């Protein structure tokens with residue numbers, strides 16, 4: 619039984635890793651992930667300068683998932699670059715992902731230029747989908763802007779690059795975004811970021827539960843799994859086969875992991891459940907996934923990846 623997977627030239631002994639934003643703010647957090655059963659780690663999305671983020675409370679666990687409006691608190695680009703450069707040769711069996719989320723077109727280009735010019739050999743994830751910055755729409759919902767930025771990025775960036783997308787909810791939007799993404803030599807597409815701007819209410823207090831944006835925040839967990847599966851499935855069907863899919867959204871059991879892979883995911887990221895359970899989630903979900911596979915008679919992920927049946 620193997621949970622091994624590949625993206626492009628990268629091999630991962632385990633298909634599970636953290637989702638950016640969870641358990642990856644500091645080098646201690648990221649080393650925890652690397653020391654667990656996870657097959658890789660991704661950094662918190664970096665901005666050029668460190669940021670404190672939005673006022674607290676800004677994350678809240680709810681029975682069916684989570685709501686957050688963190689506002690990109692992070693230790694700044696240089697901190698994460700130093701981490702990945704220092705780590706990449708120590709754990710070559712666990713490839714690294716460096717997430718960047720500039721607040722503007724130029725910030726993204728500046729950070730990607732520095733990554734291109736560095737000796738970094740891992741994957742880079744361009745986050746086009748942070749929903750929690752007051753006054754800043756998610757880039758992934760502006761198709762023209764998405765094409766503009768990718769055009770500029772691929773005029774100079776030659777390292778393996780993926781994009782983190784927001785969820786889409788319309789077949790025409792899947793098709794339009796896939797047509798744009800297919801124009802570029804992307805290594806992978808990561809679907810989905812949180813479902814933006816949900817509202818969770820504490821009925822006793824008759825109040826919102828997080829402070830920023832009057833309580834509006836990104837949803838994760840059980841709420842988002844069917845949307846995540848649809849996005850993974852749609853992009854696996856519409857994107858050229860050289861672009862791998864990273865599946866994120868609502869994975870809290872081996873069965874959820876199996877479903878994402880059946881829809882076409884090569885690697886799986888865990889956010890809300892990792893926040894709730896800690897890094898022990900990787901061992902438990904791996905074991906459960908292996909059990910589902912054993913029951914079904916599968917030895918490898920390749921035997922069922924993308925093989926979702928329709929009726």
Ligand code: DHB
Pocket residue numbers: 639663671686687688689690691719745747748749750811812836
């Ligand atoms: C944050 C949330 C996101 O969903 C994201 O992609 C980036 C940042 C945040 O609020 O910090």
